[in-house]
Amino acid sequence: MYTLHYAPDNASLIIRLVLDGAGISYRTALVDRATRQQDSATYRALNPTGLIPVLETPAGPIAETGAILLWLTDTHHLGPGPAEADRPVFLQWLFFLSNTAHADLRQIFYPHQYAPVDGHAAHLEIMANRMLRHFGLLETAALQHPKLFAAGKPLGVYTVTLARWAHLYPVNGPRWLDMAEYPTLAALARAQEARVETRVVARAEGLGALPFSNPEQPNPPEGSVL
């Protein structure tokens, strides 16, 4: 049995939707960000960087959203295996999501870690423009590889969750993403929303009725987003 260390609307959401979507059983363990539990010795023993999520497995704890997705893909056949022809495409877009799209979006959420205060306006403009280009590449990739970017599958879930967060965070920040310009991704968001596990997880984490097509600030029954 796996244990997913999670906080509401954190990157653990991506793993939770993929696990539920595939019918893989697991238990959740809340990481209470309000008391900075991610900095506790217990949590740092699981993941020295303190980042959420961690998935505890029989092979030990796995940190990093992309690493967990890849490990689950190979363990539960959620995508192309190493010998399959579309494995290269799967891997390159998984890393693109992780090290380019997610990494740049994180800079928009936490600008104080990346740029001085008097550079935050320029930083946001530069990063938002980069993100729009990234979503443009994902739009084309999702159009070309609908099976890999399907709702419920690792690349599809990762993509629509990043788009969700772009609408919500930072809480008082300006909004720069219009999903109408990315029709394939907008359709993917609606397809993800129509899946039963999305309703279940949205209720558990307080994500509202339309968490991908019309995101609103979450109201989690337990735990803290930030």
Added chain:
Amino acid sequence: MTLTLYHCPDWGSQVIRLALEELGLDYRIRPMDWDAGDFDAPGFRAANPQGLIPVLETPEGPVFETAAILLWLNARHGGLGPGIDEPEAAAFLSWLFFVANTVHPGVMALIHPERPAGPGAAEETGRFALERLMVQADHLEALIRTRAPLWLTPQQPGLGHYLGILIRWAVYLPEDPGQRFSLDPFPALKAMLAAHEATPAARRLAVTDGLGAHPYTAPEAA
């Protein structure tokens, strides 16, 4: 099997050339010239719409993203890290993604500090990047000391060479000498990289691609 690597010496493609050389694979180099517009050529953009290297042409089509190529090569030929069905894969993948999505973009911000927030904020943006890299190096130092994973030794050199190239850039590329990374506070990390730069494959490529005698532990301009 024909493999073709789009390559510039000491760019990101160096990581993949090191992996190919370590595995003893037959491969071709397709030299890339920035000034000649090679990165904007339609054929290249079809392989990688980001217009970045590395790209590896394989019999199954092109692959981009450094870590994706490493994992594809490892699955095909072994030897770069643990296989996906080995228990160590869990930790290896965690740290490979950490290097790809945290260390790598952080080093890019350190060597191009004008990019994330404009030229006016470059000095402080670079300083933030250096501070983050010091924390990341602490994590890597602790990992090597406490776990000594086989996948950070020349027996499984995929991730070690990736880190070696990133650290190399962080040491010698920042224009401001005050913003250059130093390995001195991280002896276990330094020893790990010294072992990687001493492999026969790394020594061959250091000559071929002009990386100097100690490309990771005492880098100098290519």
